[in-house]
Amino acid sequence: MLRDGFRTMVTIGSDDCIRSGMCAVGRYEWEICVYPAWTAGSPDGDKWVALRLVLLSKPNTPAVRANLRCQAVNPNLWYETPVKKQPGVFGRPKNSTPFVYLVSVSDVQNKGYLAADALTVECTITVLKESPAPTSPAKEMPVPSSNLPKNLGDLPQTEMGADVTFLVSDESFAAHKNILAARSPVFKAQFFGEMKEKVSQDVEVDGIEAAGFKAMLHFIYTDTVPELEQGLEAVMAQHLLVAADRYGLDKLKMFCENKLSSGITVDTAATTLALAEQHNCLRLKASCVEFIVSTPEVIDAVLETEGYKDLAASCFFVWVGCKLFFCAGRSSQVYAWEK
Known part of the structure; x- marks a missing residue:
């Protein structure tokens, strides 16, 4: 609000402004500068009430985007000017939006905008959400296998x-x-x-x-x-x-x-069985036995190998167990085939 003597204010220099004071919006500090008698670049070359939004703090990103929305109102008569908007991009402190030409001084004085020689201006600052800085996708370099x-x-x-x-x-x-x-x-x-x-x-x-x-x-x-x-x-x-x-x-x-x-083969079955017994390889031992008793022909062939003969010397108890197991295995299989 431009209080107490708007008609006097318009007689000041064109470059003179009234500052709103600092306000915090969107994690940044801002101020609005109001020029009661701005002439440079005005639509008709006459004096206008102009405003601009100024960033006071340091941006966290390369570019902060914000909008200034403003309008002049007469609080008593509910008379207001059309809403004016001005976007801005701020890269460092003291950056500002272009000027917003709100209303001409002659309209303020002649069209009922003044109340007790004061002009009321409503302003809204909108800070746009910051997007992450664009990055080019990293090219994956082939990584050699471990050597x-x-x-x-x-x-x-x-x-x-x-x-x-x-x-x-x-x-x-x-x-x-x-x-x-x-x-x-x-x-x-x-x-x-x-x-x-x-x-x-x-x-x-x-x-x-x-x-x-x-x-x-x-x-x-x-x-x-x-x-x-x-x-x-x-x-x-x-x-x-x-x-x-x-x-x-x-x-x-x-x-x-x-x-x-x-x-496992006929030639290696007995030798591998002895090895499995000596080194506590239970699964290997089971595989050897399963192979040997698979058919009567395999049993007979294994009994004739040198490895089976060596089994008696290296693992006597295993050899005895095999003799009994082989005989039982042959009898059960012959009985099954005859049936």
């Missing part, structure tokens, strides 16, 4: 940083105690527990074939067994199972059990 298994798998070959050497069947294999201990509870106890090796960095290994020990080391470093994936012979799988069981590598032991279970 960690290869890098670790190369360590025993290069012997870089190796601190222990295994002597297996006239072959030597360099390795790293920390990696071995992290993968095997047996190696952990051997190198860092109460039974740790103190005499020499060379460790002799008996009862394991060199090829099986080498494949076991590769698994420890890479968690893969190329020999199993490429279809190794049953004998190799048996050697690898022995190494896995000795050093507590349960995952590798399971791989070997699965490989041997899927490749």
